[in-house]
Amino acid sequence: MKIKTIVAALLFTVAAPVLAADAAPAAPTVPQTPEAWLNRMTDFTQNQSAYKDPKVFVPWFNAVTEPGFYAAMGNGMMDPAGWTRMMGSMMDPNAYRNMAEWADPNIYMKWMAAGMDPNFYTALLTQMTDPGKMMRWAMMPMDPKMWSMMMNTMNPNMYMKWMMAPWTRRSGRWA
Numbered sequence: 001m002k003i004k005t006i007v008a009a010l011l012f013t014v015a016a017p018v019l020a021a022d023a024a025p026a027a028p029t030v031p032q033t034p035e036a037w038l039n040r041m042t043d044f045t046q047n048q049s050a051y052k053d054p055k056v057f058v059p060w061f062n063a064v065t066e067p068g069f070y071a072a073m074g075n076g077m078m079d080p081a082g083w084t085r086m087m088g089s090m091m092d093p094n095a096y097r098n099m100a101e102w103a104d105p106n107i108y109m110k111w112m113a114a115g116m117d118p119n120f121y122t123a124l125l126t127q128m129t130d131p132g133k134m135m136r137w138a139m140m141p142m143d144p145k146m147w148s149m150m151m152n153t154m155n156p157n158m159y160m161k162w163m164m165a166p167w168t169r170r171s172g173r174w175a
Contacts, residue, residue, distance in 0.1 A: 034066065034069040034071070034073075037064070037069060037072075038073055038076050042076070042085070043085070044089040044092065044095040044098065045095050045098055046094075048098055048099070054113075054114035058123045062127045065127060065133065066136065067137050068136070078149075084165070
């Protein structure tokens with residue numbers, strides 16, 4: 001009888017951490033390229049992740065203050081598949097979950113704690129006063145990505161993509 005009790009106690013102590021580890025949510029990954037940030041921001045199932053956590057807001061703020069982000073955004077706006085994917089994500093049930101997460105009071109507690117944390121302000125200020133970023137903004141008119149975006153408006157294939165968008169499966173979210 002004592003052996004059964006010991007085995008049962010051991011099973012409970014060993015199984016609980018294993019089950020808890022499986023139930024723990026994975027940490028959200030932070031995009032590393034302007035295109036990856038643009039994909040996240042145009043996907044309504046995850047586009048508000050930057051505003052829900054100050055630790056994700058800092059890299060988001062860094063990404064959207066880079067001139068390369070705006071070149072990627074301009075190229076993305078010229079692609080009908082991106083618009084279709086974005087509109088399709090609005091109808092995804094996870095888009096409602098994304099909005100419903102704002103009812104969680106932990107979001108507001110995180111932001112209140114970040115508002116009192118000088119490291120948060122320092123991180124934002126450091127990004128805004130980065131001399132490398134200022135130089136990238138000054139050199140943006142000579143950036144080949146910006147020129148390719150501007151020259152893309154004269155490319156007839158870009159307009160053909162828009163005219164053929166209703167007939168291509170590639171433009172759909174679930175294609």
